[in-house]
Amino acid sequence: MKLGIAGLAAAGAMLISASASWAAGELNIYNWGNYTSPEMIKKFEAQYDVKVTITDYDSNDTALAKIRAGGHGYDIAVPSGNFLPVWISEGLVLEARPDQMENFKNMDPRFVDVPFDPGRRYSIPWQWGTFGVVVNTKAYTGDIDTWKVVLDPPPELAGKINVVPEMGDMIYVAVKYVGGEMCTGDKEVVKKARDVLMAAKPKWVSMEYSTIEPMVKGDFLATTDWNGSAFRQRLQNPDLKYGYPKEGTFIWQDTVVILKDAKNAENAKLFFNFMMDPENAGMLSGFARYANGIMGSEKYMPADMIGAPELTVPDSLKDKTDFSIACPPDVQELYTAVWTDLMK
Numbered sequence: 001m002k003l004g005i006a007g008l009a010a011a012g013a014m015l016i017s018a019s020a021s022w023a024a025g026e027l028n029i030y031n032w033g034n035y036t037s038p039e040m041i042k043k044f045e046a047q048y049d050v051k052v053t054i055t056d057y058d059s060n061d062t063a064l065a066k067i068r069a070g071g072h073g074y075d076i077a078v079p080s081g082n083f084l085p086v087w088i089s090e091g092l093v094l095e096a097r098p099d100q101m102e103n104f105k106n107m108d109p110r111f112v113d114v115p116f117d118p119g120r121r122y123s124i125p126w127q128w129g130t131f132g133v134v135v136n137t138k139a140y141t142g143d144i145d146t147w148k149v150v151l152d153p154p155p156e157l158a159g160k161i162n163v164v165p166e167m168g169d170m171i172y173v174a175v176k177y178v179g180g181e182m183c184t185g186d187k188e189v190v191k192k193a194r195d196v197l198m199a200a201k202p203k204w205v206s207m208e209y210s211t212i213e214p215m216v217k218g219d220f221l222a223t224t225d226w227n228g229s230a231f232r233q234r235l236q237n238p239d240l241k242y243g244y245p246k247e248g249t250f251i252w253q254d255t256v257v258i259l260k261d262a263k264n265a266e267n268a269k270l271f272f273n274f275m276m277d278p279e280n281a282g283m284l285s286g287f288a289r290y291a292n293g294i295m296g297s298e299k300y301m302p303a304d305m306i307g308a309p310e311l312t313v314p315d316s317l318k319d320k321t322d323f324s325i326a327c328p329p330d331v332q333e334l335y336t337a338v339w340t341d342l343m344k
């Protein structure tokens with residue numbers, strides 16, 4: 001295996017070198033909002049004489065629907081790993097073979113044979129992290145390491161709670177809270193999870209993706225959130241703390257893919273290799289405040305990221321931390337029914 005990767009990497013190096021001389025043009029990226037380092041993009045543009053345009057989306061469902069519809073004009077997208085099997089099975093992404101590129105050697109081995117893209121034939125890591133709760137500890141001094149904060153909140157927080165409206169993540173939260181496991185199809189467990197969510201909803205003030213500003217300002221006193229977002233909140237308001245729920249949480253990873261109908265596929269491949277360079281991955285993490293899956297990138301990150309509590313899963317939770325995966329269609333149907341009820 002090592003000899004095979006070395007040979008492929010050498011071939012990839014030749015390809016990248018040959019491509020750089022005629023890379024001038026455009027690259028259109030479709031990504032989550034507030035998730036791309038402007039400095040990193042400027043570096044790519046200068047290095048390859050490529051003009052980059054970024055268009056934002058706010059959910060995996062929005063992104064998938066847009067790409068399915070066609071006629072979008074994007075070259076690259078950044079779906080979450082648990083959504084990627086759908087993109088691949090529907091023929092929406094190019095088999096770009098990042099495993100043959102020069103900088104593939106820098107990818108953390110933990111993220112090579114991932115369940116959503118074994119061996120990395122289609123995708124590379126963008127950012128990865130965990131899902132938990134953020135609480136304003138000036139308003140609430142109790143235990144924040146529990147999903148109870150949002151599912152059975154104390155009076156101090158009730159009416160000032162936000163939950164991010166990401167179906168898979170929030171169904172997982174409720175399932176774990178009632179003692180179930182990721183992607184369970186046990187209808188009794190799913191019913192219990194539904195009942196918990198329905199009972200909690202009147203105590204929420206909103207279901208929004210944008211959490212940083214309202215948490216910092218105190219408009220929200222608690223929210224479900226991703227750890228990098230929690231980190232950025234704490235930097236602006238030290239009363240905001242990230243909780244790792246004792247019931248269990250999951251590791252997620254957002255992935256970069258090249259779209260099958262990309263008009264600038266060669267420039268997109270250059271971007272793939274560029275993003276697997278430790279310095280560039282470190283620049284991205286320095287902006288988004290998540291880990292990235294590229295070895296050696298830590299030395300290019302801000303010092304405050306090293307050992308940050310939001311980026312360090314407690315040892316006591318490592319056996320309770322799942323890797324986010326795509327649930328089977330029959331389970332997904334059950335969850336969609338729950339979500340439909342919740343959103344009414």
